[in-house]
Amino acid sequence: DGGITQSPKYLFRKEGQNVTLSCEQNLNHDAMYWYRQDPGQGLRLIYYSQIVNDFQKGDIAEGYSVSREKKESFPLTVTSAQKNPTAFYLCASSPQGGRAEKLFFGSGTQLSVL
Amino acid sequence: AQRVTQPEKLLSVFKGAPVELKCNYSYSGSPELFWYVQYSRQRLQLLLRHISRESIKGFTADLNKGETSFHLKKPFAQEEDSAMYYCALTGRRALTFGSGTRLQVQP
Numbered sequence: 592d593g594g595i596t597q598s599p600k601y602l603f604r605k606e607g608q609n610v611t612l613s614c615e616q617n618l619n620h621d622a623m624y625w626y627r628q629d630p631g632q633g634l635r636l637i638y639y640s641q642i643v644n645d646f647q648k649g650d651i652a653e654g655y656s657v658s659r660e661k662k663e664s665f666p667l668t669v670t671s672a673q674k675n676p677t678a679f680y681l682c683a684s685s686p687q688g689g690r691a692e693k694l695f696f697g698s699g700t701q702l703s704v705l
Numbered sequence: 706a707q708r709v710t711q712p713e714k715l716l717s718v719f720k721g722a723p724v725e726l727k728c729n730y731s732y733s734g735s736p737e738l739f740w741y742v743q744y745s746r747q748r749l750q751l752l753l754r755h756i757s758r759e760s761i762k763g764f765t766a767d768l769n770k771g772e773t774s775f776h777l778k779k780p781f782a783q784e785e786d787s788a789m790y791y792c793a794l795t796g797r798r799a800l801t802f803g804s805g806t807r808l809q810v811q812p
Contacts, residue, residue: 694751
């Protein structure tokens with residue numbers, strides 16, 4: 592099914608390594624988001640972008656970086672500075688980033704540390 | 706700061722029993738409130754939002770500004786309602802989620 596595609600489904604990171612999670616959408620949405628999901632903690636906002644070439648930090652941005660060079664793509668890099676990267680990562684998008692808008696979610700990427 | 710609290714990690718009920726999933730929020734302005742649901746092996750998806758005043762799959766939620774609550778209710782639970790439910794709000798920034806409540810509906 593179309594919409595939002597996250598890849599890979601599973602990703603393993605070695606100590607000191609940067610890894611990049613892919614998020615692509617074909618919904619023509621302006622806004623995109625990255626959330627981290629940990630057991631018992633729900634979803635926490637990492638970064639979000641309401642327009643191309645612009646993005647804002649969320650609640651837990653340290654150790655992560657993003658780019659928004661194209662409307663349809665919002666990759667997330669987990670850097671070596673992120674000391675506890677093992678989590679399930681969810682990407683989402685919404686039409687214009689409006690406050691009452693519905694978010695559309697991807698199927699997620701599970702990142703684990705080797 | 707904006708915050709969402711879901712006090713119950715797990716709620717277990719029998720089929721046909723009423724369900725109430727609790728959600729309290731903290732936000733100084735006028736929030737937009739939502740309930741999202743994640744069924745087994747499916748993506749997280751919107752269930753309902755307070756601005757629409759809708760009932761989806763028999764669920765309703767009323768915003769109580771005095772008690773800063775947005776509890777999700779259904780009069781008669783069905784087995785297919787078993788899922789993870791997240792309350793969320795939008796304030797000055799992107800959507801903030803609660804920690805979620807797992808609803809188990811037993812036959």
